[in-house]
Amino acid sequence: KAGVTQTPRYLIKTRGQQVTLSCSPISGHRSVSWYQQTPGQGLQFLFEYFSETQRNKGNFPGRFSGRQFSNSRSEMNVSTLELGDSALYLCASSFGGDTEKLFFGSGTQLSVL
Amino acid sequence: AQKITQTQPGMFVQEKEAVTLDCTYDTSDPSYGLFWYKQPSSGEMIFLIYQGSYDQQNATEGRYSLNFQKARKSANLVISASQLGDSAMYFCAMRGRSYNTDKLIFGTGTRLQVFP
Secondary structure, three states, X not given: OOOOEEEOOEEEEOOOOOEEEEEEOOOOOOEEEEEEEEOOOEEEEEEXXXXXXXXXXXXXXXXXXXXXXXXXXXXXEEOOOOHHHOEEEEXXXXXXXXXXXXXXXXXXXXXXX | OOEXXXXXXXXXXXXXXXXXXXXXXXXXXOOEEEEEEEEOOOOOOEEEEEEEOOOOOOOEEOOEEEEEEOOOOXXXXXXXXXXXXXXXXXXXXXXXXXXXXXXXXXXXXXEEEEEO
16 A cells, blocks of 8 residues: 655745645545644644545645545645745545544655755 | 743753753643654654553653653653654644644754764
């Protein structure tokens, strides 16, 4: 069974650009969550999607957005990139229950220059 | 508001010894779940163990056990018989059941190094 797949693995962008990250969950999983990991702030919750609907979101500016498609694949978009957006972006999937463990991808390492 | 606190930035343990990683939490939710994840240098987060707030017994998964003390709001991870491959970052996490707490939040992590 394939795990959670995130693409691309590495990304370099410049300030002001926008970026789209992709996440393919484990087959059958309907929930996809996104997290930002930085050395200074640690792991922070961005948002969660379940069956194409945003179920919850963290405290991030509106430049961070996401969506989920009917096949449960999810994309995360960051517009007008800032230097502080440099981070490891992790995606996780599950069937959707709140007691379930999340299965994480290897992440996308975004560097903003 | 929910909060997870891991006070040990780094821990060292000798191979085959047991080690305890500390985690305390704060929540006003009557029902919640506690998780531990391992993050090797590759970056992927690996689920280790789960404890529900109403579970009567402490959770165990192979060499991992969770020492859950609800009154003290602590959920320490115990790794028995440490192996070199256990060297990694370890994160404690919590998820509540109400609308604004129904998301997984993480502590700052503990870096465990296992030496021969």
